Amino acid sequence: MRYLPLTDVDREQMLKVIGAKNVDDLFADVPKGALLKDLVPLPKAQGEIEVHRHLQRLAEKNTPAGRTAFFLGAGAYRHHVPASVDHLIQRSEFLTAYTPYQPEIAQGTLQALYEFQSQVAQLLDMEVANASMYDGSTGCAEAAMMAARVTKRKKIVFSGGVHPHYIDTARTACEALGLEIVALPAAVDGEAAVTEELGADVACVIVQSPNVFGTVTDLTKIGEAAHGAGALMVATFTECVSFGLIEPAGAMGADIVCGEGQSIGNALNFGGPYVGLFAVKEKLIRQMPGRVAGETLDADGKRGFVLTLSTREQHIRREKATSNICTNSGLCQLAWTIHMTLLGEQGLRHLATLNHEKAIQLGEALAGVKGVEVLTKRFFNEIAVKLTKPAQEVVDTLAEKGVIGGVAMSRLNPKAGMDNVLIACATEMNTDEDIAAYAKALAEVLN
Amino acid sequence: MITETTSGNRGLLQAEPLIFETGHATGTGVDLPAPKGLKSNLGALTRKAALDLPGLSEPETMRHFVRLSQKNYAIDLGLFPLGSCTMKHNPRxxxxxxxxxxxxxxxxxxxxxxxxxxxxxxxxxxxxxxxxxxxxxxxxxxxxxxxxxxxxxxxxxxxxxxxxxxxxxxxxxxxxxxxxxxxxxxxxxxxxxxxxxxxxxxxxxxxxxxxxxxxxxxxxxxxxxxxxxxxxxxxxxxxxxxxxxxxxxxxxxxxxxxxxxxxxxxxxxxxxxxxxxxxxxxxxxxxxxxxxxxxxxxxxxxxxxxxxxxxxxxxxxxxxxxxxxxxxxxxxxxxxxxxxxxxxxxxxMSHGSDGLRQVAEDAVLNANYLLARLKPHFSAPFGDRPCMHEVLLDDASIKPKGVETIDVAKALLDEGYHPFTTYFPLVVHGAMLIEPTETEPKRELDRFADVMIALAERVKAGEVEFFKQAPKLTPMRRLDDTRAARQPKLRWRRGANDAGAKVAAE
Structure with a gap:
């Protein structure tokens, strides 16, 4: 077997040194009957040729986004990732390294983490960021639990604009801890409604901008109201490219900003692995979940980096830790940092502008189709439209015509009462021809 | 011995500042199509302040991250015997x-x-x-x-x-x-x-x-x-x-x-x-x-x-x-x-049912082989019986000599190894948990065992300072964890990092 270097001669010699007759002697503690005599009923070893062929056949049963006119977002976005990003993250020293617990031989990972944390803080206009979460949804759940710890309160209020799967993820995690989730009815442009739920028991309000319908909202007054009631404002997001163009939540009073970083550096990958961005006000860092890298000096007085503030974490605090999280999204975080370095301020602003323009074009093209009403007024690269037919049907029919037109709101939340609402997104990857093809196909399906 | 160079480089190992110290607002490694100049609908919600995110061209970006990568240890470089972590080969x-x-x-x-x-x-x-x-x-x-x-x-x-x-x-x-x-x-x-x-x-x-x-x-x-x-x-x-x-x-x-x-x-x-x-x-x-x-x-x-x-x-x-x-x-x-x-x-699929069973057997065999070779030289608290895929040592044989688990770990860095897991599990004192995995050939195990035994000899000889000074040959010497935790500096800030950068350059 090509991945196993020991030879039978090695094995025999080693058993002799150990003083064992055969390898099963080493499994002597396994209860009688539990040590399998036969192989498990699965296929036997195969070479690269056969395995490659099998995986390729499975891949070919899918329709890759790039082979269609593609307008689907709602939590994952199709962007251009420069070729150099994938080359760099496949360097053995990044790909096959472990968590940097021995900083003297992990400065590459640690410096990249420090650069990532700095870039995230700059992008979101926040004071401090951690070294990443699993993804946006789990980061949002962690933010809710963190707010409960900080305020010692138990109610979490979600706006009707937060991605329904983010709410479901947070509900699962929070209710286990005895926290109460209040999820307001889905609303295209209603983030401010959370302030009506404020009270002495509310730990935080969680709002999203751009929200799941694409609406961009001024969060300043929501933050003021939350703070006035002793609650935190948590702002989440699914499209981090937006902050190249729109005012970030950090500039509007958010205490915790968390969301999905996949758009930068990471392919769609059918939903994972992605990279959660998580940033907080400095005074809250002792309650922040996850790993964090910090600057220090070595024995010669040189600047270097280490994982720090670990007294918050599970390997030290055990059941008193701020979170049970251990793994971060290392390689996805590295891809994010490399792509963001390639973009820089100018490139990110440029990319964001292109996205906004494509969405304006998309909105205009769809508004011109009979039976379509564009619901989102202020948006970045995503819009909600109301159709004259159930959106799920329309999406399925469009797919047959080579157009992935978005996602039906009823798929994200069947109980929203928005069966005719479709959420569509445009990025720099869409051509003018794609947009024209979408409008034409939609007109055929609706009329 | 040369201790410092004018460039800060050390042979193949290049000194590398933060991207925030080399990049700039107009630097970029991505060429995108020109915008059409459409009117935005964002009004007052348009971002006001500068992002202050540095950009680098593609060649500069490649160099930056390749230089960083060279400061990392990795499985593809050598044995990575971190107990509980199963650092095995990653097939391409x-x-x-x-x-x-x-x-x-x-x-x-x-x-x-x-x-x-x-x-x-x-x-x-x-x-x-x-x-x-x-x-x-x-x-x-x-x-x-x-x-x-x-x-x-x-x-x-x-x-x-x-x-x-x-x-x-x-x-x-x-x-x-x-x-x-x-x-x-x-x-x-x-x-x-x-x-x-x-x-x-x-x-x-x-x-x-x-x-x-x-x-x-x-x-x-x-x-x-x-x-x-x-x-x-x-x-x-x-x-x-x-x-x-x-x-x-x-x-x-x-x-x-x-x-x-x-x-x-x-x-x-x-x-x-x-x-x-x-x-x-x-x-x-x-x-x-x-x-x-x-x-x-x-x-x-x-x-x-x-x-x-x-x-x-x-x-x-x-x-x-x-x-x-x-x-x-x-x-x-x-x-x-x-x-x-x-x-x-x-x-x-590559391993199949037969290969996967061989994985477990070789992982356990490799660990027991290391146990057999190290047991005469270190304290192995449960070493009388076979182990599974990892070897647990404690500090009973080194601590009386003034050497701690962490010191042995740091000395391994100079020998070109990532150390074992230190101080875990908590149930033995000064734990050293070694997991070689099945993807190590016998000669790598022997080389590692030879190094560990040589370190045990140095402990016996009372070479405490040798251990306390380690590592000397790594890109960085021992880093000050206490300083990092007491004065947390978790990000670059314009103006605020100059002192650190100066220290780095000196």
Whole structure:
């Protein structure tokens, strides 16, 4: 077997040194009957040729986004990732390294983490960021639990604009801890409604901008109201490219900003692995979940980096830790940092502008189709439209015509009462021809 | 000896500042089409302040990150014997498969008619994991080991609720457990009750039985355990736990020792996460991403979180909402770590049933070989019996000489090795936990053993200063953790980092 270097001669010699007759002697503690005599009923070893062929056949049963006119977002976005990003993250020293617990031989990972944390803080206009979460949804759940710890309160209020799967993820995690989730009815442009739920028991309000319908909202007054009631404002997001163009939540009073970083550096990958961005006000860092890298000096007085503030974490605090999280999204975080370095301020602003323009074009093209009403007024690269037919049907029919037109709101939340609402997104990857093809196909399906 | 150079470089090793110290607002490594100049609809919500994000051209970016990479140790450089972490070779076929357009360029919310191959792959992965573990069901969506623990504990919680036994709040956790176990139990809303280990490094069956009661929800046991030993009483423990109406969560971090040899389902396990980034070779990537599919017993399977894959005739559909199911909820926005599923399935198919069993046998053989070679030179607290896939040493033979576990670890850095896991498990003093994995050839094991034995000789010779000064040859000397924690500096700020940069340049 090509991945196993020991030879039978090695094995025999080693058993002799150990003083064992055969390898099963080493499994002597396994209860009688539990040590399998036969192989498990699965296929036997195969070479690269056969395995490659099998995986390729499975891949070919899918329709890759790039082979269609593609307008689907709602939590994952199709962007251009420069070729150099994938080359760099496949360097053995990044790909096959472990968590940097021995900083003297992990400065590459640690410096990249420090650069990532700095870039995230700059992008979101926040004071401090951690070294990443699993993804946006789990980061949002962690933010809710963190707010409960900080305020010692138990109610979490979600706006009707937060991605329904983010709410479901947070509900699962929070209710286990005895926290109460209040999820307001889905609303295209209603983030401010959370302030009506404020009270002495509310730990935080969680709002999203751009929200799941694409609406961009001024969060300043929501933050003021939350703070006035002793609650935190948590702002989440699914499209981090937006902050190249729109005012970030950090500039509007958010205490915790968390969301999905996949758009930068990471392919769609059918939903994972992605990279959660998580940033907080400095005074809250002792309650922040996850790993964090910090600057220090070595024995010669040189600047270097280490994982720090670990007294918050599970390997030290055990059941008193701020979170049970251990793994971060290392390689996805590295891809994010490399792509963001390639973009820089100018490139990110440029990319964001292109996205906004494509969405304006998309909105205009769809508004011109009979039976379509564009619901989102202020948006970045995503819009909600109301159709004259159930959106799920329309999406399925469009797919047959080579157009992935978005996602039906009823798929994200069947109980929203928005069966005719479709959420569509445009990025720099869409051509003018794609947009024209979408409008034409939609007109055929609706009329 | 040359200690400093004008450039700050040391031969092949290049000094490298932060991107914030070299990049600039107009630097860029990406050429995008020109905007059309359409009027924005954002009005006052347009970003006001500068982002102050540095940009670099492509060649500068390549150099920056290649220079950083050269300051990292990695499996592809040498033995990475971190106990509990299973740092094995990462096959590159896995990387290729994960990047097939049909997997990488696939959106999680595409119509199901366009993702049949992806769902089939997930079903195949599930079949392999269930068959290997002897368990009837698996939840694929947990994103890492600790996330899988959470999934298993929430399934237990839901099962107890369905039985009308929500009063069961206590979870038994052995003192040798990974920190994630008690942290997860607490995060799932349970209280943690510690179970003693016995003198042989095993869970104390009598203490388990004594602590079981009508308020116990579950026990969380790592098997093979963190001392590198198989729990010989595991079935008795499982039987006692079940007789008391509780569930058995198994931490699968050490599954590599028994894959293809022992099925956790045969041991009475109700839930176990599988770290695809350990046993099934998906790369650790400097800390992640991982993946933690969680196998479930028949008692817990109905409560598996959404999404579920449902086979209707020849077509696979996704059930994405809890309505009409007993699912306890949702672990994350989408379907889990697809990129890791692809890699893990590629790995499992490459090995097959025969190769996977060989994995466990060689992993255990390699560890026992190291144990046999190191035992005469170090204190091996449970070394009288065979170990599983990791070797546990303690500091009994070095501490009286003034040398600590951390000092031996740092001396290994100068020898070109990543050290073993230090100070874990907590149940022995100054633990050194060594996990070689099956992908090490014998000559690498011998070389490592020779180095360890030479270090033991230096301890015996009383060369304390040699250890305290180590490492000397690494890109950085020992770093000041206390300073980092007391004066946290977690990001670059314009103006604020100049002092640090100056120190670095000096």
């Amino acid at each position: 076929l896995n990387e290729r498969a994960a990047r097939f357009e049909g997997f990488a360029d696939l959106h999680p919310l595409q119509p199901t008619s366009t993702i049949q191959g992806a769902l089939e792959l997930m079903d195949e992965l599930a079949h392999w994991l269930c068959t290997l573990t002897g368990m009837p069901a698996v939840a694929l969506s947990p994103k890492a080991g600790a996330h899988g623990e959470m999934c298993g504990m929430l399934a237990i919680k839901a099962a107890l609720e369905a039985r009308g036994e929500s009063h069961r709040q206590r979870v038994l956790v052995p003192s040798s457990a990974h920190g994630t176990n008690p942290a997860t139990a607490a995060a799932a809303g349970f209280t943690v009750d510690e179970v003693k280990g016995d003198e042989d490094g095993r869970v104390d069956l009598e203490d388990v039985v004594a602590k079981l009661g009508p308020d116990v929800a579950a026990i969380m046991i790592t098997n093979p355990n963190t001392c590198g030993l198989f729990e010989p009483d595991i079935k008795k423990i499982a039987d006692a736990v079940h007789a008391a109406g509780a569930y058995f969560y198994c931490d699968g971090a050490n599954y590599n020792a028994i894959v293809g040899k022992v099925r956790p389902g045969d041991l009475g396990v109700d839930a176990m996460h599988i770290n695809l980034h350990k046993t099934f070779s998906t790369p650790h990537g400097g800390g992640g991403p991982g993946a933690g599919p969680t196998v479930l017993s028949a008692a817990l399977a109905p409560f598996a979180p959404v999404p579920h894959i449902v086979l209707r005739g020849e077509t696979r559909e996704l059930r994405e909402h809890m309505q009409g199911t007993q699912a306890f909820g949702r672990m994350c926005a989408f379907h889990g770590q697809m990129g890791m599923f692809t890699r893990a399935l590629t790995y499992m």
